[in-house]
Amino acid sequence: MKSRIATSVCLGILLLMGCNSNVEHEMYDLYVGTYTDGDSNGIYQLKFNANTGALTDKQLAATIENPSYIKFSPDNSMLYSVLETDSFEDTSGGVMAYELLDGKLIEKGAMATVGAHPCHIAVSDDGQYLAASSYTGGNATIFSLDDSRWVDE
Known part of the structure; x- marks a missing residue:
């Protein structure tokens, strides 16, 4: 019985601490890719509140x-x-690069993939290479991210 009371008291304290209205909301920028054959026009940015999930x-x-x-x-x-x-x-399909600057996406350039309809991207841990795989043809393309074609001139 004592352990149930202690558990209830601990839960009550945790709930009260969680209800504090002075807690700062942790906000993050969230970017979402879409299909554009409907009402969507590309990549969207949203604000994500980590405390509320909003x-x-x-x-x-x-x-x-x-x-x-x-x-x-x-x-x-x-x-x-x-x-x-x-x-x-x-x-073919392509891959677009954007620089993230003060929360804004700045277009840096695009390159064609070997196959059409690329559907996945992976970036090497050192940030030097990007791989894109495509639905159509089952192809994969590997790009060097040091390539000058990724940068607007």
């Missing part, structure tokens, strides 16, 4: 065709997105 302030961060999969670089300074299509450079 998603708010949805804004279009980048207009791009079918960014169905996105991936940050290991240092979170770059965001890479597939262009899940078969019409990039007329015959």
Whole structure:
């Protein structure tokens, strides 16, 4: 009986501490890729409240065709997105690179994948290489991220 009372008291204290209205809300930027054949236009940025789970302030961060999969670089300074299509450079899909600067996505460049409809991206732990795999044809493309074609000139 004493252990049940102690457990109830501990739970009550934890609940009261969790109800403190002065707790600062931890807010994070969240980026979401979409399919653009409906009402969507690309990559969206939302605010995520880690304390409540609420998603708010949805804004279009980048207009791009079918960014169905996105991936940050290991240092979170770059965001890479597939262009899940078969019409990039007329015959394939592509991968777009964005620099993340003050919460904004700055387009840095795009490159074609070997196959159409790329659906997954992986970035090496050292941030030097990116691999993209494609639905159509089952192809994989590996890019060097040091390639100058990733940078606007």
